[in-house]
Every structure is written in structure tokens, then in C-alpha cells.
Amino acid sequence: MMKSRPLLLAAIGLVVLALFPVLVENPYYIHLVETISIYAILLFGLDIVVGYTGQVSLGHAGLFGIGAYSAGVVIMHFPDTPFVLVPIVAIAVTALFGAVLALPALRVTGPYLAMVTLAFGTIIQILINEMDFLTNGPMGITLSKPTVLGHEMSDREFFWVVAFLLVAALLVVNRILRSHLGRAFEALRGSPVASDCMGVSVYRYKVYAFVVSAGLAGLAGSLYSYSEQYISPNTYNFELTVLFLLAIIMGGRKTRSGALLGATIIVMLPKLLDDIVLFRYVAVIFAALVLVGAAIFVAKGRSTLQRVAVPVVGTIALAGISFVLSNITDWRLSIFGLITLLVVYYLQDGIVGFVRSTLGLHGHGRTDAEAAALLPSPVDAVSTSVAATATPATQDLVAADKVLMQFGGLKALNDVDLHVSRGTIHGLIGPNGSGKSTMMNVLTGIYVPTEGAIAFKGQSIVGKTSARIALAGIARTFQNVQLFGEMTALQNVLVGLHHTYRSNLLDVALHLPRYRREERAAMARAYALLKFVGLESLAGEEARNLPYGKQRLLEIARALALSPELLLLDEPAAGLTAPDIKELVVIIRKIREHGITLILIEHHMDVVMAVCDIVTVLDFGQKIAEGTPAAVQANPQVIKAYLGGELDASIAH
Amino acid sequence: MQILTQLVFSGIALGMIYAVIAFGYQLTFATSDTLNFGQGEALMLGALVGLTLVGMGVNYWLMIPIVCVFGAIQGAVVERIGVRPALKIKSEFGWIMSTIALGIIFRNVAENVWGRDMRPFPSPLPEAPLHFLGANVRPMEILVAVGAILMMAAVELFNRRTIWGKAVVATFNDREAARLMGINTSLVITFSYALSSISAALAGVLIAPLTLAGPNMAAQLGLKAFAVAIIGGLTSGMGIIVGGIILGIAEKLTGFYISTGYSDVPGLVLLLIVLAVRPAGLFGKATIKKV
Numbered sequence A: 001m002m003k004s005r006p007l008l009l010a011a012i013g014l015v016v017l018a019l020f021p022v023l024v025e026n027p028y029y030i031h032l033v034e035t036i037s038i039y040a041i042l043l044f045g046l047d048i049v050v051g052y053t054g055q056v057s058l059g060h061a062g063l064f065g066i067g068a069y070s071a072g073v074v075i076m077h078f079p080d081t082p083f084v085l086v087p088i089v090a091i092a093v094t095a096l097f098g099a100v101l102a103l104p105a106l107r108v109t110g111p112y113l114a115m116v117t118l119a120f121g122t123i124i125q126i127l128i129n130e131m132d133f134l135t136n137g138p139m140g141i142t143l144s145k146p147t148v149l150g151h152e153m154s155d156r157e158f159f160w161v162v163a164f165l166l167v168a169a170l171l172v173v174n175r176i177l178r179s180h181l182g183r184a185f186e187a188l189r190g191s192p193v194a195s196d197c198m199g200v201s202v203y204r205y206k207v208y209a210f211v212v213s214a215g216l217a218g219l220a221g222s223l224y225s226y227s228e229q230y231i232s233p234n235t236y237n238f239e240l241t242v243l244f245l246l247a248i249i250m251g252g253r254k255t256r257s258g259a260l261l262g263a264t265i266i267v268m269l270p271k272l273l274d275d276i277v278l279f280r281y282v283a284v285i286f287a288a289l290v291l292v293g294a295a296i297f298v299a300k301g302r303s304t305l306q307r308v309a310v311p312v313v314g315t316i317a318l319a320g321i322s323f324v325l326s327n328i329t330d331w332r333l334s335i336f337g338l339i340t341l342l343v344v345y346y347l348q349d350g351i352v353g354f355v356r357s358t359l360g361l362h363g364h365g366r367t368d369a370e371a372a373a374l375l376p377s378p379v380d381a382v383s384t385s386v387a388a389t390a391t392p393a394t395q396d397l398v399a400a401d402k403v404l405m406q407f408g409g410l411k412a413l414n415d416v417d418l419h420v421s422r423g424t425i426h427g428l429i430g431p432n433g434s435g436k437s438t439m440m441n442v443l444t445g446i447y448v449p450t451e452g453a454i455a456f457k458g459q460s461i462v463g464k465t466s467a468r469i470a471l472a473g474i475a476r477t478f479q480n481v482q483l484f485g486e487m488t489a490l491q492n493v494l495v496g497l498h499h500t501y502r503s504n505l506l507d508v509a510l511h512l513p514r515y516r517r518e519e520r521a522a523m524a525r526a527y528a529l530l531k532f533v534g535l536e537s538l539a540g541e542e543a544r545n546l547p548y549g550k551q552r553l554l555e556i557a558r559a560l561a562l563s564p565e566l567l568l569l570d571e572p573a574a575g576l577t578a579p580d581i582k583e584l585v586v587i588i589r590k591i592r593e594h595g596i597t598l599i600l601i602e603h604h605m606d607v608v609m610a611v612c613d614i615v616t617v618l619d620f621g622q623k624i625a626e627g628t629p630a631a632v633q634a635n636p637q638v639i640k641a642y643l644g645g646e647l648d649a650s651i652a653h
Numbered sequence B: 001m002q003i004l005t006q007l008v009f010s011g012i013a014l015g016m017i018y019a020v021i022a023f024g025y026q027l028t029f030a031t032s033d034t035l036n037f038g039q040g041e042a043l044m045l046g047a048l049v050g051l052t053l054v055g056m057g058v059n060y061w062l063m064i065p066i067v068c069v070f071g072a073i074q075g076a077v078v079e080r081i082g083v084r085p086a087l088k089i090k091s092e093f094g095w096i097m098s099t100i101a102l103g104i105i106f107r108n109v110a111e112n113v114w115g116r117d118m119r120p121f122p123s124p125l126p127e128a129p130l131h132f133l134g135a136n137v138r139p140m141e142i143l144v145a146v147g148a149i150l151m152m153a154a155v156e157l158f159n160r161r162t163i164w165g166k167a168v169v170a171t172f173n174d175r176e177a178a179r180l181m182g183i184n185t186s187l188v189i190t191f192s193y194a195l196s197s198i199s200a201a202l203a204g205v206l207i208a209p210l211t212l213a214g215p216n217m218a219a220q221l222g223l224k225a226f227a228v229a230i231i232g233g234l235t236s237g238m239g240i241i242v243g244g245i246i247l248g249i250a251e252k253l254t255g256f257y258i259s260t261g262y263s264d265v266p267g268l269v270l271l272l273i274v275l276a277v278r279p280a281g282l283f284g285k286a287t288i289k290k291v
Helices: A004-023 A027-052 A060-077 A085-107 A110-130 A155-178 A180-190 A192-197 A202-228 A238-251 A256-274 A276-299 A305-324 A329-346 A350-359 A364-374 A436-443 A466-472 A489-500 A505-510 A513-532 A548-560 A578-593 A605-611 A629-634 A636-643 B002-032 B039-055 B060-088 B094-114 B139-161 B163-173 B175-180 B185-207 B221-232 B237-257 B265-277
Strands: A398-407 A410-420 A425-429 A451-456 A474-476 A566-570 A597-601 A614-619 A622-627 B130-132 B135-137
Touching (some): A004 A155, A027 A180, A027 A238, A027 A256, A060 A202, A085 A110, A085 A202, A085 B265, A110 A238, A110 B094, A110 B221, A110 B265, A155 A180, A155 A202, A180 A489, A180 A505, A180 A513, A192 A466, A238 A256, A238 A329, A238 A350, A238 B094, A256 A276, A256 A329, A276 A305, A305 A329, A329 B060, A329 B094, A364 A489, A364 A513, A398 A436, A410 A622, A425 A436, A425 A605, A436 A451, A436 A566, A474 A548, A489 A513, A489 A548, A548 A578, A578 A605, A597 A605, A605 A629, A614 A629, A622 A629, B002 B135, B002 B139, B002 B163, B002 B237, B039 B185, B039 B221, B060 B094, B139 B185, B139 B237, B175 B185, B221 B237, B221 B265
Parallel strands (some): A425 A614, A566 A597
Antiparallel strands (some): A398 A410, A398 A451, B130 B135
């Protein structure tokens, strides 16, 4: 019942799309819907970058242009190229440029990336303009509809080609984004550091995201050139790239329906602004809608008069202005700018997001969690990847020698030795700023030590990336929680299980048995891991909505998903209530029983004393003591480090 | 050789304009971690308002302070409408979109008010070139360079010598701490935007006699100034002057020896390379990420 409704809707949509050019004879409308479909394909891709990985791209008009010109150039220089090859060439070329665009994106984010992508788009436009030997320069390229088997397609037939590719793109993108690949993209946005420490290489997946996104832009571009039958450099300008971004934000991030809606809006908007009478009607209706909506929101107490004042006044003013102006076309960009402002501030989750939250609908996150609960539970949810036979038992699991970590003049770690024996719980304590978390960061590859050697299972890990170290068997939690906030608890753990997937893009796109098997196994194991830390009832909840203590437990479950041999817990008890702490102690012991070695940073001494086999004490970046908890506790130097000053007789006793 | 020297001189003048706009980026980036993507439009508006004033018979030197006032208001408007709400709702790229949107609106309004055509801007100095090192240097080019440096020096002096300036610097260093010390940081941010737009508007008045004034005069200027800010580093004052000059000269040389169509390319390519290799800029300090 739950599932049949979307299926029915999809079937109706398909039939309407297929019959559209038969029912509507007017080529103008056929072309309009065709353009919307083409933009939608591009927006699916843009949403991967903007919505999922959270990067701003102002370069997608450039990528769209590369796609269009790849097709145009191929057709102009090699007119005999079969039609099927043209989009493939366009996708390949554009994806290559996407990889180039991803290179700076690896180093920078936010406004920097926005400017870089903008620069990229501008360069592309300049190159298309200037390289006339290849692109025919500002004159543009004229081409005809594709010819298949000696027959030139009619407008209607080409519409079906576009419609088919739209549906195919929708399906493939949807499958990618709901798979482990999509979760990896989303994890980048939530916390890049945590992604790396879960073995999901930020570098690799950023490049993937840009490449897939660019590939779709290339496909859209090649279709666009056939659809318009004329391409010229000035189409792919700054306004178009902003228009694409507006479509994503206005339609709604992270939904395919949002991209479709956004495409419809940005294609219809200029048409609307060409017709002043129509625009007046729409502006009045829009203002009335906003007014009524605002009134309902205020009456229900979901918003305040102050908050709704600006959009209400703004839309009414827009409607008023439309009656004053006799020619709206000249003011097209201003209106488009105003809409952008309104959307950015009042419709952050887009129309689809707004409708969803108003109607209380949930995404697939929750239904997935319900489905996972029904899967048979695996016996070995908590396990270490490699059997303990890999190294002789006598050898230390971690052997860090003379580690020096220097930040400018500050030695955060100064000649620290740390040896951790397999199967132990190793406490790491010390006052604030003593270098404990720095040690964690050095062990997990976030910092590269200035000097010193670190071996894990006898192999040096100095200079290896965090992702590789994570896959080698070191998992961690973070002092300041680093969950993937917009993802559900279950999805967070699934990111930790990323390493269990061998499926590639093809497996995912076609839902081949390998992918289905791996997805089912990962789901079941993720759910079992949540059960292990007592969070199974919250599996479908977004991580950011969990209480603080539960977030810490979720981090542990996510880290365990890596099947680590060594688990680093950075202040797991911080912010936990007394009963929660008791539960935590039980969980820590259970983890050790599964053969996992732990390093525990903790300020709660009772926890340290209760679970640790051996404790290392740091102070000002130096190791000042090491031994059993009781011995360390009695060590005068340790007491001095914690309490400061000279040893007082009353404390010593 | 003579041509080369001449290209270098006009490159320096152009580069100083980039440096001034980049300086505007630095001001707002320091106080609020945001910058105005419509900085080029602020420059264009300054030039067009100046042109209108001169056309109304206002003396050139009197026009400059009026343009500054206009710039301040324009900057404050951008901050209030475009940036503050975004900072309040902690939207990741809300302010990027909204300052872009404001820039588009400004440009479109300018097109409707002043028309799309590029118009000549009267020069306050004689047009006759001076001879210097065998090259012809237009007096206006010297004024541009001197004016740009004076403007940046004035702001620096203000920051160092006045209590108001100290509040700005405090906000640069640590917004939270400054707020706790009783500094009205949101006012400081508005102020930094006003200052940033003043410098852009002034740059517009300075450069307009050399180029032409029109709604699209600043199409790529904002982006290339960002390249300068990046090359110099968003935190280095000296860096943007050097960066600006490098880019200005590179552009003039490309434009002359290769093709004017490609003259925008070196700046953009330089931007991509610097960001890919050294994101903190050539002069900026790299920061350590904290976990």
C-alpha cells in the first residue's frame, strides 16, 4: 500500500511523458517540455555536488557548454558520426573536465570554491569564444536533429529520446544516491574529517561527485545542442549558472522531484516575464498564496508576524510593481534576483522540502530503518576484520616511538613513546592541553608527526592518509562529536560499513545481485550495531536530532562498523549522565571481549580506573607516567600535574 | 621595449584597481568570513553615480566624497539585506547566493537607469601623456596608482590609530571575544561592508576615465580581483598589491601579444593554480585544521 502509490504516480508520469508529443501537436510546447527535461538531467547532477556533498558550484553552465560543444564540434568536424556516439563522447569529455574542476575543489570549500568554479565557467566561455578553429567562435554551430539509419528524427521522435534519457538518468541517479556511493557523498558534507576516518576518502569521493555530476551535465549539453539546433558561446554564461543554482535551491536539495520542479520553474520563468499580462496574474496569485500561507502559519503559531512580514510585503510589492511597469522584459534580471533572495532566506529547503515538512512527510531514511529492523540479525556484527593471527601476540599492536608534533613553536607532543598491547584497554589521561587528542590525531593520520615513528601491526603508518589508516584497522570517535548530521543513525553506521562494498557504479545503477546482496548484509549489520549500543529504536532518526549522549554512542557504533582492530575513544563519557556512563562502561568491556584493542581518553577517572589495564599520563606534551591505574593514581608527578604546584601533604594522603 | 614598458605601466594601474577591490574583500572577510560577490557591481555603481554627478556640473573633486557616501550606503544595504540574515540562520552558501542576486539586481537596475552603453568618463587630469623611461604614461594612470595606495593607507591608519579602528581589528581577530568585550560586532560587520563598497566605488571613479563607464564595465572585475585576493592571500595587505600588479601586467601582456580575447585568462588560470597548490595564497599564512 505504502509502496504502490509512488509506483502508480511514476507510471502515470511515464505515460503522460510518452503521450505528451502525441496529444500536444504544438512544437513550441514540445520544445518547452524537452528543455525542461534537459535541464532536469543537468540538475540531477548539480544536486549531487550542491545538495549532497555541500559544495557550491558556479561552473555548471560551463560544463553544460562543454557538453553542448563536444556534440557540436564532433558533428561539425565529423558529420558521419553515428548518433549514439555523440552523447557518449560529450559525457566522456565533460566528465574529464569535471575531474579537472574537482582538483581545486579538493583543496578549498565555501566561497573559495564558488569563485574557483566561477573562474572555470568563465574560462570555458572565453575558450569557446576564442578557439574558432574548433568551435566556430562567436558565430556558433548550426546542426540538425540526429539521423538514425538514414532517417532524420522528427521533433516528436527526438522528444522521446530526451524523455527516455531523462527517465534513465533519474533512475540511475536515484540509485547512486541511495547506495553507499550516495551516502559517501552526503558524509563529505556532514563531516569531512569523520568521512576520512571511516575509510571514505574525501579526495576520491569529491572527484567522483564532480565526475558523475559533470557527466550528466555533458549528456544534458549534447541533447541541448540537438534540441536547439544552434549553439553559441554566450548561452553558457554567469546568469545561466546562477539560474541552475536557483533551480536546485528553489526546487529542493536532495530530491529528484525538487530538480524536476526547479527545471520547470527556470524554463517557465523567462517565458512568464515575456508576457506582462500573464506576469501580473501570476504575481497577484503568488502574493495571495504567500499572504494566506503566512496568515495560517502565524495563526498556528509556527511563525511570527515579524518573520513573515518581509516575504508578504515583498511579494505584494512585486505584484504592485507589475502593474506599474509596462515592459517587464528589461527588469527580468532584477525580478530573478529578488526571487533568489526570497528563496534563499524563506525557502531554504526548497518547495519540495517545505511541502514535506508542512505535511510531515519523511524521506526514505526512516523507511529504510524500518526495513532494516526486519532483516535477520548477523551473528558477528561486532568483529575485527583481521584475525589476531596477523601479528605475533608478543608484538605491540601500536608502537609509537619518540613522536614529536610541532605547531610553530609549540610542541604538542614531545618525544612521546606509546606502546599498546593487543587486547588491552589502554587509558590516555592528562590535564587539558596535554596532547591527548593530538596523539589521537597523529595515530589516525589527521596530523603527520614532525618526527618519530609509528607502527601499527608492525607497519609504519606515518604519512599515510586517514582513510588508508582507517581501512588498515584503526577506528575512532571524536571529542567534539563528528556525526553526519542530516543522515539517520542507521545511515551513519552504514557509512562506517562502506568498506564492505565491492560494488561499482554499474552494479549500483543496474541493481545487480552483488550490490543487492552487499546492501542487504550492510543494512542488517548496521542495525545490529545500533542494537549493540542500544540505539536500535532511533535508527531512523537524523543524527543531529539525537540527544548528546546518544550521539556519542552512535559514534562508537559507527566506528565499530569499520571492523577495527584498534578503537580510539576520545572522551566518550563527556556530557553523559551517570546511568549512561554505567552503560558505556559495559559497552567498552563488551567491545574488548570481541577482541578489539582500545585506547581510551577520558577525564572521568572512575571510568578509567574501572576499565583500563594500563594508563599513560601526558602533561605538556610529555609522558610523565605509565602503569596500572592504581600505580598511576598514586604517582606524585601525576597528582602534581593535575592539581598544580607543590605536592600538598593533605592531598598525598 | 618601449611598448613593453608602456604595457607594464598600464598593467600597474590596472593592477592597483584589482588590489583595491581585493582590499574590499579582505575587509569583509576578516570581520565576517563573508565577501560580496557583487563587488564588481559596487565599483560600477560608483563610477556611474560619479559620472551622473559630473554631468550635473558637480566639481570632480567634490564628486569623490559624495560617491564615497553613496558607496557606504550601498555597502550597508548589501550587508543588511544579503549577509546579515544569512549569518543569522547560519546558512552555508546563503550569503553567496544573496550577494550574487544583489549584484545581478544592481546591474539590471543600472542598465535600466543609465542604459547599456559604455560612456566616456571625463578625466580630471590632462590627457597628454608624460614621458617616463621612454614610455608614454597617462597622468590618470599615475593618479589611479597613487589614489589606490592612499585609500588603502587611510584605512590602515584608521584601523591602527582610532578606537573605532581598534574595534574593527578586534573583530578581525576574534569575533566572539570582541562581542563579549562589548563591541557591537554586527555594526562592525556593517561598517566593514560600507568601507569595502567605498573602496570599490572609489576604484570605479578612478578607473572609469581609463576604461569607459557602463553597467557591464565590471563583468569580470570582481572575479579577477578575487584572484588577486587569493594570490596575495586573504589576510595579507602587501600580498594584494603585489598580486594586483602581477595580474595587471600579465593581462596587458596577454592582451597585446596574444589576443585581447584571452586577456581575462591569465588571472583566472592563476586563481585556479594558486588555489590548487597553495590555498592560503602566496603571502597568506596557512592555518592548521582543528579536530
